Amino acid sequence: MIGSSTPSSSVTRFANRIRAILSCRPVVLPLDLQARAVLPDDEAVARHDASVWALRRKRDAAAAAVPDFEALRERAAAIKDHALDHLDVYLERFEARAREAGAVVHWAEDAAALRGIASRLLAERRVERVVKSKSMLTEECALNPHLEARGIEVVDTDLGERIVQLGGEPPSHLIVPAIHRTRAEIGALFHHRMGSPEGETDPERLMAHARGDLRRRFLRAQAGITGVNFAVAETGSLVIVTNEGNADLGTSLPPLHVACVGIEKLVPTLDDAAVLLRLLARSATGQAASAYTSVLTGPRPGGELHVILVDNGRSRLLASPGHRRALRCIRCGACLNTCPVYRRAGGHAYGGAVGGPIGSVLAPLREASALPYASSLCGSCTAVCPVRIDLHEQLLAWRREAPAAPPGLLHGARVAAALMERPRLYRAAGRAARLLWPLLRRAGRRGPAAAWLRARELPPHPGARFGALFARRAREGRR
Amino acid sequence: MTGRERVLDAVRSAVRHSVSMPGAHPAPALDGSFPTFAARLAEAGGEAHGPFAPDALGAAVLAHARTWSAGGRIVVEPDAAPLLGPGGYEVAAPGARPHDFTDVGVAIARGAVAAAESGSVALTGREAPDRALLFLAERVILLLDAARIAGDLGSAFRALAPDALRFHHLTWISGPSKTADIEQTLVHGAHGPRALAVFAWRA
Numbered sequence: 126m127i128g129s130s131t132p133s134s135s136v137t138r139f140a141n142r143i144r145a146i147l148s149c150r151p152v153v154l155p156l157d158l159q160a161r162a163v164l165p166d167d168e169a170v171a172r173h174d175a176s177v178w179a180l181r182r183k184r185d186a187a188a189a190a191v192p193d194f195e196a197l198r199e200r201a202a203a204i205k206d207h208a209l210d211h212l213d214v215y216l217e218r219f220e221a222r223a224r225e226a227g228a229v230v231h232w233a234e235d236a237a238a239l240r241g242i243a244s245r246l247l248a249e250r251r252v253e254r255v256v257k258s259k260s261m262l263t264e265e266c267a268l269n270p271h272l273e274a275r276g277i278e279v280v281d282t283d284l285g286e287r288i289v290q291l292g293g294e295p296p297s298h299l300i301v302p303a304i305h306r307t308r309a310e311i312g313a314l315f316h317h318r319m320g321s322p323e324g325e326t327d328p329e330r331l332m333a334h335a336r337g338d339l340r341r342r343f344l345r346a347q348a349g350i351t352g353v354n355f356a357v358a359e360t361g362s363l364v365i366v367t368n369e370g371n372a373d374l375g376t377s378l379p380p381l382h383v384a385c386v387g388i389e390k391l392v393p394t395l396d397d398a399a400v401l402l403r404l405l406a407r408s409a410t411g412q413a414a415s416a417y418t419s420v421l422t423g424p425r426p427g428g429e430l431h432v433i434l435v436d437n438g439r440s441r442l443l444a445s446p447g448h449r450r451a452l453r454c455i456r457c458g459a460c461l462n463t464c465p466v467y468r469r470a471g472g473h474a475y476g477g478a479v480g481g482p483i484g485s486v487l488a489p490l491r492e493a494s495a496l497p498y499a500s501s502l503c504g505s506c507t508a509v510c511p512v513r514i515d516l517h518e519q520l521l522a523w524r525r526e527a528p529a530a531p532p533g534l535l536h537g538a539r540v541a542a543a544l545m546e547r548p549r550l551y552r553a554a555g556r557a558a559r560l561l562w563p564l565l566r567r568a569g570r571r572g573p574a575a576a577w578l579r580a581r582e583l584p585p586h587p588g589a590r591f592g593a594l595f596a597r598r599a600r601e602g603r604r
Numbered sequence: 605m606t607g608r609e610r611v612l613d614a615v616r617s618a619v620r621h622s623v624s625m626p627g628a629h630p631a632p633a634l635d636g637s638f639p640t641f642a643a644r645l646a647e648a649g650g651e652a653h654g655p656f657a658p659d660a661l662g663a664a665v666l667a668h669a670r671t672w673s674a675g676g677r678i679v680v681e682p683d684a685a686p687l688l689g690p691g692g693y694e695v696a697a698p699g700a701r702p703h704d705f706t707d708v709g710v711a712i713a714r715g716a717v718a719a720a721e722s723g724s725v726a727l728t729g730r731e732a733p734d735r736a737l738l739f740l741a742e743r744v745i746l747l748l749d750a751a752r753i754a755g756d757l758g759s760a761f762r763a764l765a766p767d768a769l770r771f772h773h774l775t776w777i778s779g780p781s782k783t784a785d786i787e788q789t790l791v792h793g794a795h796g797p798r799a800l801a802v803f804a805w806r807a
């Protein structure tokens with residue numbers, strides 16, 4: 126027991142911290158601690174790492190080309206903080222202006238409400254064919270399976286989204302959903318699901334094939350569902366950004382547009398949206414601007430616009446002074462591209478709609494999650510975030526507030542705590558470890574931790590216990 | 605309680621109304637010249653031509669459009685037609701359906717303002733009432749008054765006419781439609797136009 130050692134010793138303090146970890150509820154950790162092979166081999170890991178790191182480097186070049194980039198980040202953070210702290214005002218203002226412009230505004234407190242409203246809107250109009258443009262919110266709320274279960278054909282039209290939809294898997298990156306797939310895999314998928322020629326791997330020809338297939342679907346769609354990048358309170362406008370133009374076809378061809386908007390997307394004015402837009406594409410892909418930025422105010426002539434404002438846990442984040450900043454997020458993906466864990470693990474390892482640092486910050490909000498432990502806390506995410514979210518601090522705060530340590534860490538911590546409370550046993554264990562070290566290094570490659578140790582190596586043992594090394598260093602220092 | 609009340613109640617109990625709006629962002633004073641605009645547009649995969657004298661614009665644009673359309677339909681938004689003069693194209697009919705434009709080779713419209721920092725051109729429902737045309741056409745040509753180029757996006761937004769948002773859409777276009785979703789290989793013409801040219805004029 127703790128009481129048997131000196132209360133003030135640093136060993137006791139450390140043991141107490143470990144005991145705090147032990148009191149956590151263990152949950153399943155989907156990252157590599159769980160040894161689930163997400164990226165199949167080392168080559169896939171290296172390819173994924175290189176792809177997302179290239180995006181990070183483009184982001185750096187784009188940021189350097191704007192003289193006021195850092196000032197923009199400051200201002201963007203301040204705009205979001207102000208908007209979030211007056212969110213009730215801006216939501217009501219947006220609702221009023223959007224209605225004046227002819228939109229119908231709905232409110233959904235959770236994912237089930239969003240699914241209910243969307244499927245009712247479609248059912249009332251006997252819609253059977255929907256084209257969708259990228260929306261992480263509808264991923265979060267599992268809208269597609271809900272609509273498909275009701276016999277509605279839902280086609281994701283962003284090329285990357287279409288690839289993962291045909292492959293029956295979730296997106297693995299916020300901006301580049303199929304970044305984990307090779308051209309050969311995509312070629313095979315298109316051959317089987319879209320009838321493209323067998324063996325075709327040329328990205329241009331694969332895209333041309335998908336373009337033809339999706340163009341037909343755009344033309345016969347009865348409704349378009351989109352996410353939204355920003356909602357402007359002052360004018361009741363929706364700002365939607367794409368490179369492909371898919372959201373634009375999806376909102377200008379079918380008579381019905383259903384826009385799904387997380388309530389954190391509200392900004393006061395178009396001027397404020399401009400500040401965030403100047404950061405968004407640069408932070409995401411290193412482009413000065415995405416190909417299309419559409420500001421939609423009210424329905425298109427002869428059409429209908431329904432806007433669904435979705436909470437789904439956001440108001441709980443808003444109520445937490447420590448975590449509210451996470452709602453500044455504009456979903457650019459910069460924190461993913463720079464994260465040493467994401468780069469090597471891939472988005473699917475996170476098991477949620479949003480991976481990477483921001484995904485790990487948002488996950489504990491919905492359920493006990495070990496994702497805040499899937500970080501080295503290096504702070505690279507914080508350094509690139511365009512709205513200056515202190516992501517690594519947030520991850521640390523979640524470990525403190527809603528601890529849900531992975532089981533492996535728990536077992537290790539239990540053993541360590543037991544040893545540190547018993548100095549004699551501790552020294553004996555040290556002696557045993559020194560003797561058995563070479564054996565441990567080999568055995569680790571086969572035991573239950575084999576997958577975890579694939580990319581890690583026990584360092585060679587220094588040959589003496591720390592106390593002896595420390596004493597020797599001290600003696601040498603005196604000489 | 606309705607969903608609206610539940611969401612708003614939860615939000616109201618979470619906010620303090622204490623974080624004030626930051627002061628004005630110092631104007632970045634970025635270069636709003638045509639060469640800068642043209643360079644950024646080229647980086648975005650588009651091409652910039654001109655600036656032409658107003659009476660030379662139409663001939664240059666239509667020659668380009670004929671090459672691009674290769675005998676296909678050339679459709680001009682009503683607002684752009686006076687800038688082109690007569691010859692070899694159809695003007696989009698008022699009240700046309702979006703599906704009327706599925707086989708258009710080249711669409712031509714006038715831009716309202718531009719942002720040099722990203723080579724972007726904005727059009728509203730005034731310049732482009734047929735929004736689908738801008739995305740269904742195989743190639744798009746935008747006409748731009750070189751005096752309407754702002755340095756940065758924020759300044760360009762402010763340079764728009766006050767009634768710009770009275771229209772259903774305000775669309776910023778920066779180069780052709782594109783994707784890099786297959787192994788980061790850039791491909792033009794993802795869903796929308798395969799190519800985009802901006803023809804500028806200066807009075």
